[in-house]
Amino acid sequence: MSLTYEDRRTTILAQLEMEGKVQVHHLAQLLSVSTETIRRDLDRLEKEGRLRKVYGGAVKMRMEHVEPPFLKRTQMMKREKSAMGKLAASLVQDGETIMLDNGTTTLEILPYLFDHANLTIITHSVPILNMAMEMFKGKIIFIGGEMNVEYRAATGSLAEQLLDHFKVNKAFITAGGISLTDGITDFHLAEAIISRKMMQRAEEAILIADHSKFGMSTFARVSKLEEISMLITDPGCPKEWIDTIEALGIEVLVSE
Missing domain, CATH: 1.10.10.10 (Winged helix-like DNA-binding domain superfamily/Winged helix DNA-binding domain)
Structure with a gap:
């Protein structure tokens, strides 16, 4: 038939x-x-x-061909990002050094780490730096370089070289899109390069992404899916995606 x-x-x-x-x-x-x-x-x-x-x-079809401004993105899927941030923070152990890339979702990890005095955070994100300087009790290392006002972060060759000086326990990475064919992608090449470098300098590379990113491909590749250690997502992520990623040997955690 x-x-x-x-x-x-x-x-x-x-x-x-x-x-x-x-x-x-x-x-x-x-x-x-x-x-x-x-x-x-x-x-x-x-x-x-x-x-x-x-x-x-x-x-x-892509709903957006360009990434929305940072401030607008901080208000998008706020509840989901906060829940994923809490789950990500629960993985951080006392005494560790972690890297946070320049995402609105990684920004949501920080409030759940404020009381960790014996913790080092490395970031190139100005919003994360500003929040950490207000409340965080641990050590902050800011990766400087060429400041990009649009991205609200330091990027470029100097920032990449500075990252080479560190080896950390965990890197938390965000994405503009996730697909089986193109892997993990970002809207901006400079941001993608920094996220990739953070992954290379970490024992565990943890991708944190809400369900809207799946099946999407954006401009610049960060890495293959197989290069991450773990995925943190929200309950809206389709089961087919969770099953597929787990079949690659990647642990998947779903927030409440």
Whole structure:
């Protein structure tokens, strides 16, 4: 019995959600239909606003082609980020040194670390630095360099060189997008390079990302998914993604 359009549509969108993009020939083989049928399906889905056709296939529609300003992002998914921040902070042990990259989610880790006097935090993020200077009781190391007003962080070759001086217990990394094909990505190349360097200088690289980041690809690659030690996400993360990431040997923790 041949599949209906609705059946094919469900499969195509599921593939798109996981991969971020689909190919005509692969879908034709998967669904046992002609490439012409798949192209017609992609035409319909594009008209529905569910994808954007490209040569040989289609890619997931992106709601935002540029990252929202930092202050706006601090108010987006505030409850989810706070819960993930609390869970991330619970992993930090007394006496450790950790790195926090420049994300609004890593910013939410800090309030749960204020009382850790025997803890060192290394960051290039000005918002994290400002919050830490107000309340944090441990040691703060700021990675300086070329200050980027838009990112509210230090980036560039000097910041990268300074990171080479440290070896830490944990690095908490954020992302602009997460996909099986493109891995962990960021909107900005300079930020992606710093996050990648932090991962390299840590015993454990922990990705902290809310459910909206999955199936998305942004401009600059941070790393392959397999290069992280753990993922922290929120309950909105699809089970298919959790199962897929755990199958890669990566531990997944879901916040309350």
